[in-house]
Amino acid sequence: xxxxxxxxxxxxxxxxxxxxxxxxxxxxxxxxxxxxxxxxxxxxxxxxxxxxxxxxxxxxxxxxxxxxxxxxxxxxxxxxxxxxxxxxxxxxxxxxxxxxxxxxxxxxxxxxxxxxxxxxxxxxxxxxxxxxxxxxxxxxxxxxxxxxxxxxxxxxxxxxxxxxxxxxxxxxxxxxxxxxxxxxxxxxxxxxxxxxxxxxxxxxxxxxxxxxxxxxxxxxxxxxxxxxxxxxxxxxxxxxxxxxxxxxxxxxxxxxx
Numbered sequence: 001x002x003x004x005x006x007x008x009x010x011x012x013x014x015x016x017x018x019x020x021x022x023x024x025x026x027x028x029x030x031x032x033x034x035x036x037x038x039x040x041x042x043x044x045x046x047x048x049x050x051x052x053x054x055x056x057x058x059x060x061x062x063x064x065x066x067x068x069x070x071x072x073x074x075x076x077x078x079x080x081x082x083x084x085x086x087x088x089x090x091x092x093x094x095x096x097x098x099x100x101x102x103x104x105x106x107x108x109x110x111x112x113x114x115x116x117x118x119x120x121x122x123x124x125x126x127x128x129x130x131x132x133x134x135x136x137x138x139x140x141x142x143x144x145x146x147x148x149x150x151x152x153x154x155x156x157x158x159x160x161x162x163x164x165x166x167x168x169x170x171x172x173x174x175x176x177x178x179x180x181x182x183x184x185x186x187x188x189x190x191x192x193x194x195x196x197x198x199x200x201x202x203x204x205x206x207x208x209x210x211x212x213x214x215x216x217x218x219x220x221x222x223x224x225x226x227x228x229x230x231x232x233x234x235x236x237x238x239x240x241x242x243x244x245x246x247x248x249x250x251x252x253x254x255x256x257x
Contacts, residue, residue, distance in 0.1 A: 010103060020107075022115070025111070040122050084156055084170065155242075
């Protein structure tokens with residue numbers, strides 16, 4: 001309740017911080033936010049050519065499979081990194097003006113999320129290219145979008161607290177993000193792993209379950225409820241831990257930034 005009242009009271013400032021983040025991201029960029037559409041298309045083309053040839057994959061929906069995983073994973077990486085460094089990057093403002101510190105990781109995650117939502121327009125374009133006709137199951141994309149935001153915010157809040165006191169967290173998280181990416185079946189089909197003794201590698205990864213949910217929604221495939229329930233529980237624990245850490249440590253930030 002206290003957090004909700006703070007957000008309500010400082011909602012104008014939150015909006016301004018989000019706008020600032022978007023402006024800084026595309027500062028001195030001629031393409032601007034249009035790059036959010038061009039970049040995933042170019043990277044998907046490369047991934048389809050390389051891994052489609054490597055795995056001899058001729059599935060007509062493979063580009064759509066890749067673009068969904070690529071977009072969701074990119075947001076998770078960029079959003080969590082932006083939240084992780086948000087306190088340190090705003091150290092001057094924190095030392096001079098009182099602003100609820102939680103607004104910094106929250107606004108960083110939100111502006112990354114807005115750019116991600118704009119990028120999802122590419123999914124519609126690839127959907128048309130692959131001649132995939134959406135069904136009512138596409139509505140499952142909504143909970144997938146909510147879950148990836150909550151997971152990114154939860155991870156970003158925890159990383160934000162740790163990064164204030166331990167600067168090496170940034171380097172460690174870069175390595176962990178690469179590991180998570182390979183554990184999320186971005187460019188390969190997971191059937192062989194799921195049928196082996198290493199299925200746990202995918203099953204413990206909430207990012208994999210969210211991406212699978214999004215793919216099933218767009219490709220009109222059955223949705224597995226167990227993965228959704230596991231992801232919801234995982235996020236609930238992570239979100240609670242992140243908020244607990246933040247409110248316990250926020251008054252000590254000023255001495256370390």
